[in-house]
Amino acid sequence: MYKILANTLFLGKEVIYLPVCHSTNDLAMDMLKSGKVTEGSIVIAGEQTHGKGQRGNVWKSAPDENLTFSLVLKPSFLNAMDQFDLNIMVSLAVVEALAYFDLELLVKWPNDIYTKNGYKVGGILFENVISKGKVSGSVVGIGLNVNQRTIGLDHATSLINISKRQFDLKTVFDLIVHRIEQNYIMLKSGKHKQLKESYLKQMYLFNVWSKYSDENEFFGKIRGIADDGKLIIEKESGMINFYAFKEVRFIKE
Structure with a gap:
């Protein structure tokens, strides 16, 4: 079903397809x-029995209706302090690839894929290996709700529900991988600033007053992303706060 990609330089030149897998990230x-694995190798599963989300969350997906895959990168050119740039370039690539289908999706910090009205359609998990101050390896797991109509989770949806059309999983997979490779090459050539600017333009609730919660509920506006990946939020009082993952959450009203 999933073959070696012909339109890429190195991503997807080895594609391992498994009808059932406990976790593509674990295997990758x-x-x-x-x-013994080459950069760009991909593990993709028709069904994950123990799919992984951020911080131990479980990613649930119906068999053969969605995309669940992990790719191997070796970005040794990237300093450990800059590892969030991987989040930026991959999350942006997914949104850019799906725009091919006239889908206007956004990145919800740090790396979820959202509709404009606040429904999640996908998530990305990064597991990095740090050595001598560099990112010697990275496994990027991508889960995307594509043709599954009933999700069973609040504030979650799928591409078929958004667009009212069926998608060819192989086509969506190929487009996403190709776009990730293009952004990865940009990152490797030092175009960090350009990628970050594009990420902010595609960011959910960027520069919009919304309700959040840290230790208390408050209204705030996302102002940007710090170099270490922390979310920068301006509160109504004018105070600027920097938040790591799970230190703040958006409250959907």
Whole structure:
């Protein structure tokens, strides 16, 4: 079903398809740690029995209706302090690829894929290996609700529900991988600022007053992303706060 990609330079030149897999990220990480995997290798599953989300959350997906895959990168050119740039370039690539289908989606910090009205359609999990101050390896897991009509989670949806059309999973997969490679090449060539600017333009609730909660509920406006990936929010009082992942949450009204 999923073959070697012809329109890429190195991503997807080895594609391992498994009808059922406990976690593509776990398998890809084992391959990375073995030292026997080439950069750009991809593990994709028709069904994940223990799909992983951020910070131990579980990613649930119906068999053969969605995309659940992990790719291996070796961005040793990237300093450990700049590892959030991987989040930026991959999240942006997914949104850019889906724009091919006239889908206007956004990135919800740090790396979820959202509709403009606040429904999640996908998520991305990064597991990085740091060595001597560099990102020696990274496993990027992508889960995208594509043809699954009933999600069973609040504030979640799928591409088929948004567009009222069926998608060819292989086509969506190819477009996403191709776009990730293009953005990765940009990152490798030092175009960090350009990627970050594009990410902010595609960012959910950027420069919009919304309701949040840290230790208390408050109204705030996202002003940007710090170099270390922290979310910058301006409160109504004018105070500027920097938040790491799970230190603040958006309250959907």
